[in-house]
Amino acid sequence: MRSDREKVPGGFSKADADKAETMEAALQPQSGMMSPMVAPGCQVYWPSPYEVCGAIKDKYNSLGGPNSFLLWPTSNELVNPDGFGRRNTFQNGPIYWSxxxxAHPVVNHFFACWQRNGWEAGVLGYPTTDEIVNPDPVAPIGRRQVFQGGTIYWKLNEAYYVTGSIRDKWGQTGWEQGFLGYPMSDEIKLPDxxxxxxxxxxxxxxxxxWTGAHPVxxxxxxxxxASGYERGSYGYPIADQTSAGGIEVRQNFEFAVLGWPTNPSAAIVDDGDINPTVDDGSPTSPADFAADANVGKDTSRAPELVGNVVKRSDPCVNQSCVDPEDPNLASSDPPTYALPSECFTIPNDGRLRGxxxxxxxxxxxxxTVRRKDPVTQAVEVVGKLPFNLRTGVLTSHRSGKIIQEYRFEFGAPYQEIGVPKLNYQLSYEGSADQSRYSVSGFTSGSTVSPNTTMAITVTWNEQLxxxxxVDYRTTELRFDFSNIAPFIPSPYEYVTIDGDLRCDKTMKNRQGYVQGCVLPKFVPGLDYRGNSDGGRFPQAVGHIQSxxxxxxxxxxxxxxxHRESDVGARNNNRLTACPRTAxxxxxxxxxxxxxxxxxxxSTKEGAASGGPGRTFNPNCHVPDLGTSTASTGYSVCMIDAGQNSLAGSYLGRFYGFGRVIGGDAFYVAATGGALPPPP
Incomplete structure (x- = not known):
């Protein structure tokens, strides 16, 4: 036997080799008849005792048979589960036929990708080509193989498939030689x-x-x-990226337009953009993006490849989603004095205004100054000390510090009352601990002169x-007068801001949570009037007016x-008004x-709260909605995407500047806008 004369290759025994030799001999014509040991049109390759037949045999032979990368057969021809196709396995991979x-071989990483996607019964179906060397510009390092339902691409030990509209769009960008490069995942079904x-x-x-395929x-x-991909506030991309004036690229998404500078490395001036995930509007130079560019690329929420599965993190778990309407703390505080000029023209009624x-x-x-007669012990009024007390308070949306100013304004005394001294005590949250505050101005026990003003400025330190x-704070100033002759000690008077101060630590910038304080009794107004900031997005203002x-x-x-801070409720509002169904x-x-x-x-009155939808056609181009005058419900309008994004960012700044937290009321002042023209 041949096995007695030649070394049997690895993977086969002497018995295998002898059987193969017998089968090969049976293929030789004897008296014009073929041996029943081997089927017609088949071939055996010593020392492998398996038949390779028909088109699979022809493909195997064309590749070089046992001298090819496949080496020797390891099975007879097998019927595939679909009942139609056939396959043979070889030492380095199979050949599949339909x-x-x-007939085409599928081996190595191509086989692994095809296997994890269901072989011929999966999305890819049967192979329609052998491996093809890609035209890589420097060296031919990549390969591809075409299947009935898609194409597998391989580079440097990684193989992934692309198919359908995504493959077509990738082709439009230049395939693997385009700006996207090689695929790094199979096609992934998204959570929706x-x-x-x-x-x-x-x-x-x-x-x-409903959007088609678009690269990002x-x-x-x-x-x-950072916003949460398609599940975030921007939705799916609805267009490819385009150049805007040579200084930035822009891309339209379902609910906003995002921009990025063409040359972010030129951005060296920090624009104070605290929230880098919110588009602040059309830039005039790359410097407008400085804070974002200096941060670098945030890949913390990019899809993570685990084995052959893309693991997508949920940006809305245990934190607020980054959203154009999220509070933005970038706005500056007012000048650091507690009594602006308007505080000198307010009514004298003790009410807090601002x-x-x-x-x-x-x-x-x-x-009132009283005197007790030392003999009769009778008490008589001998004079009065009249004065005004002007109180101001200044809070910060970016700090837990609170500044208060107290101005004692003395006129002429009603009668001669001696030499009074003004004493005061301060407390914060009921504590007189002096580490909680600092004071500038007159000291307690200072002498009072007629027709003068005595003032102190108190900085209440941040209490973390x-x-x-969320916490409500109380500050208090208690004061009295002493050393009045004739003297009876005056009782303490006090001025307090009790429950009118609210501090919270619910808002974030990219460094984390930021504490701030406000006077919540005042309901803020979102100013979209005329040539104020609303003039930058007249279509959004026009929609609000309508x-x-x-x-x-x-x-x-x-x-x-009323502001809605729950991410799930906000997303429900969006999907009710702007559904993504095609x-x-x-x-x-x-x-x-x-x-x-x-x-x-971002309000509790949003679309998911109930009531009919409405629109204003033909300008708004929302054919599925009609008109309504109901007091509940919602309105939808398709407006300029750039203006829509600006309006959302402006709303986020309003929330941040006023520390408008969940449940807080606010109103909208909107004039001077106009609906978009009919498309």
Whole structure:
């Protein structure tokens, strides 16, 4: 036997080799008859005792048979589970055949990718080509193999498939030689059950039935990732990236437009952008993006590849999603004095007037001076010490410090009352601990002169809260007069701000939670009037005007809106007003526009709270909604995507500046806007 003369290759025994030799001999014609040991059209390759037949045999032989990368057969021809296809296995991989695809080997990483996606019964189906060397520009390091349902690409020991619209879009970008590079994941089904995505070396391509396939890359991908990808506030991409004036690239998403500078490395001036995930508007130079560019790319929420599964983190677990309408703490505090000029023209009634950041009051006192006769012990009034007390308070939305100013304004005494001295005591949250505050101005026990003003400024130090905490604070100034002749000690008078101060630690910038304080008794107004900031997004203002004019709340203190801080509720509001189902979102689409809703998604009166939807066609281009004058419900309008994004960012700054937390009321002052023109 041949096995007695030659060494049997590894993987086969002498018995295997002898059987193979017998089968080979049976293939030789004897008396014009074929041996029943081997089927017609088949071949045996010593020392492997297995038949390779038909088209699979032809492919195997064309590759070099046992001298090819496949080496020797390890099975006879097998029927595939579909009952139609066939396969043979070899030492280094199989050859698969079907009538529609022909016979092709699938080996190594290509086989692993095909296997994890269900072999021929999966999305890829049967192979239709052998491996093909890619035209890489420097060296041929990549390969690809085409299947009935997609293509597997391989580079440096990683192989992933692309298919359908994502493959077509990738092809439009230049395949692996384009800006995206090679695929870095198989196609992934997204959590909403409708969308799909592939990761690539330098970006991603996302697809949904109502948006089509669009690549996202670079700084825009970083911003979108930080917002929660398609489940965040921006939704799916609805267009490819475009250049804007040569200084930035922009990309339209369902609910906003994101931008990124063409040359972020040129950005060397910090623009104070505390929230790098919110688009602050169209930049005039790369410096507008400085804070974002200096931070670098945030990949903390990029999809993580674990084995062959993309693990997607949920940005809304245990924290607030980053959202254009999230509180933005970038705005500066007012000047650091507690009594601005308007505090010198307020009525003298002791009421606190102002806004959430700064307020003041004016009260009149007249300290009565009494004398006790040393003989008769009779008490008589001998004079009065009249004065005004002007009180101001200044809070910060970016600090837990509180500044108060107290101005004692003395006039002429009613009668001669001697030489009075003004004493005071301070307390914060009932504690007189002097480490809690610092004082500048006159000292306690200072002498009072007629027709003078005596003032102190108190800085109440930040009392740290736990992350997410809300607390109400009380400050108090107690004062009296001493050394009055003739003398009877005066009782203490006091001025307190009790429960009118609220400090919270619920808002975040990129360094973490930031504490701040406000005067919550004042209901803030979101100013979208005329040429104020609302002039930058007139279509958003016009939609608000039309919506409130149709009966929806928010335009007055009597029917305010209330901020919704729960991420799930906000997303429900968005998806109610701007659903992503193709049958609704598709007919609404207008190039350059995105879906705007009112009341805002970040309010408790948002679309999911109940009531009918409405719109203002033809301007708004929302064919699935009609008109309504109901006092509840919501309104939808497709407006300029850039203006929509700016309006959302402005709302976020309003929330941050006024420390508008969950449940807080506010109203909207909107004039001077206009709905978009009919598309």
């Amino acid at each position: 009538a529609s695809s022909g 059950g409708q969308g799909r995505m592939n990761r690539f070396e330098h970006g991603v391509i996302y697809w949904a039935p 890359s670079g700084g825009i991908l970083d911003r979108w990732a 806004n959430r950041k700064q307020a003041c009051s004016l009260s009149t006192f007249a300290m 809260l736990d992350d997410g905490a 919506a409130t004019g149709s009966g929806l709340p928010g335009a007055s203190l009597s029917r305010p809106l 049958s609704i979102s598709g007919p609404r689409q207008v190039s350059g526009r995105s879906c705007d809703e009112y009341p805002f998604a």
